[in-house]
Amino acid sequence: MLIHSATQLLTLSGGPQRGGALGSLGIIENGAVLVRDEKIVSVGRTDELRAAYPGEPGLDATGCMVMPGFVDPHTHVIWGGDRAREFEMRLEGAKYLDILAAGGGIISTVRATRTASIEALIAQTRPRLLRMFATGTTTAEAKSGYGLQTATELRLLKALLALDDEGPMDLAITFLGAHAIAPEYTLAGGGQDDPQGYTDLVCETMLPIVRQWWETHAPRLPLPFVDVFCENKAFTLEQSRQVLTVACSLGFPVKIHADEFDNLGGASMAVELGAASADHLVKTSDADIAALGKSDTVAVSLPCTPFGLAEPEYTPAQKILDADGILALATDCNPGTAWNESMQFVIALACRYMGLTPAQAIAASTINSAHAIRRADKIGSLEEGKQADLLVMSVPDYRHLGYRFGTNLVKQVIKRGRVYSVDVGYYRTA
């Protein structure tokens, strides 16, 4: 199939984009992509590819911009229950402790998740993945982490494997048993105040079990990422180091949540441990930014989280670029702070509140975010041999991303060479 006549074809070729190089779109005007089976065979100008492949069936992208599918490298997309009432309480002026007393906060999601069957978890997560896919995300990272007990965490991993298998979107799965201190280990949760006890449980019991379980249940897939929430009231720097060090020793690739509310030094530790990414990075120190800039650890910014909470401070993107860091963007889709599935909206925020140009935000949402989940060899750009994951956008120019907000500009998603129409519209049914 020849996708042809794109007003602009963004190739994003050449690998992850570091520092000031961010925003190299590799634009081909009147561009075309030849797709066979699940792969990209050739990328070039429409006239060239038409001449080289006469008679090839076509998909006309006249008037449209064509680009790689979005890669969303940080989501908490599987959970039970919702927290709409908690959102309203916050607007009515309720404080954190009021919300906790009313049964809100992350632990409310943990309780709802623990009592949900795997069928219920899959049924609730599927429409969120559908929203991601319909807004152009062709691969998303997805974390466990609302179980905080071995059996539920394994149920979440099993559900995510089933949803990945179901498709059409691909998932990069992460084990986040160290998302919060389990309620059994906190006074507020009715247990003893023993965060170290829970950290030891994650390290000594969960991680070895997850490894063994994964090798049984997903023998053909590489091990999932292991992630930890390094933050005051979650895991200290030393506890985070303990979790990630054990994970590394078991062969897991690792990631970290760092500096969402306080700077504990998690990003530098992530660099030291060779983490794939350090995520959030709002309160990150200059020293941590310098460390990221000298590493291959991707700096993943999650602008929906400050937006969701109406907080004024976002990731200092320009500092990260000045330090030569590899910057990526993600939704952080989750029920507490940021229930948004659309990478297009992330781009709109990044342009306004992080000072990125549309071109920079697009590169941070494709090739760089693919690198953040260590799949930049297969996805994130339109290059020969890569997986045929691309978007036909109903706009003539890439700058419409960022410029426009609040709606979905995708016309068609092409996933592993198959065409899915998702254009805005309606049909009369009665």
Add this chain to the structure above:
Amino acid sequence: MLIHSATQLLTLSGGPQRGGALGSLGIIENGAVLVRDEKIVSVGRTDELRAAYPGEPGLDATGCMVMPGFVDPHTHVIWGGDRAREFEMRLEGAKYLDILAAGGGIISTVRATRTASIEALIAQTRPRLLRMFATGTTTAEAKSGYGLQTATELRLLKALLALDDEGPMDLAITFLGAHAIAPEYTLAGGGQDDPQGYTDLVCETMLPIVRQWWETHAPRLPLPFVDVFCENKAFTLEQSRQVLTVACSLGFPVKIHADEFDNLGGASMAVELGAASADHLVKTSDADIAALGKSDTVAVSLPCTPFGLAEPEYTPAQKILDADGILALATDCNPGTAWNESMQFVIALACRYMGLTPAQAIAASTINSAHAIRRADKIGSLEEGKQADLLVMSVPDYRHLGYRFGTNLVKQVIKRGRVYSVDVGYYRTA
């Protein structure tokens, strides 16, 4: 047709909601609406309506929230060209004058609009209206104002009448010849610096012509609104008064753009002239807010505009409610500052940056915004005898509006009794 089994049915009954009364949703649990032809015949509990109308064909809204269609009372949805490059220039640090020198700003839209045929204008506007409809807006106000010369302004009105006629969304049309000083009357535009000359042209030539033209072309419709941009660098308070006074004397209902960047006193004047609404209201003084609070002039807030420009200041909603004002919300959809078609996103902003609860934001986007275009007798709530404009939302609870952002939560739009499916999804085409 009986739309039944809604988890929550929001009636918004009882008329426009003033001051502290804002947010009365009139919720019926397990609710139903009986629709015949284009009208609502009955609203109540599912068991009651099923008993009263046995054998009525059903539309099952199980698990869904049902509410009135959104009414968007302020849009500039018809224009030629786009300003994506200008958006990028601003992010790259270009100043207003650089943008003007590069051919940007509102006058660039005026030039592109003037050279566009009516067919081109209709073709460009239709997908924007489709995005509005698919995100749940069943009636939208739509302004002319990118012509700034009689012939183009009439072409815009003609295009809007055609689009209203085409449906399915209804339009409330506004003549905004006084949107900006036409380039022929400014030094920057290559003319003489004569804003009063343009004001006189609007008053003495355009308004009488528009009135006569309307009576010929739309004899069965009431006269359109007349609006003016009362702001420094646009129309002074006295010029705005001149425009609106002439409009009133010709029988037009009126509106005003006031206090987007500076407080000139436009809102109080709007009250004095009995305007349907005063819109923007960011820099509004306490005296102007007090005047609005004592009037039936609706205070229309446009939160997408500060968001679009990444400016920190929004309409002081709580002050307007404290003064007993009638608050409404709108998209301000336009190519310069806020290209967003979705009222759902407006609600997400209003909750975060204006301190409204989801219930308040919903009332401000339905019954109160219907009042801002003087159609609250026909639309804006689910009440017997009103037009059957309603939404089946794919959420169980109204609080999901505001809480969630970036995607479209509408499942079905029912417009004048006809059902349009717009649920997020995709279909394989190859």
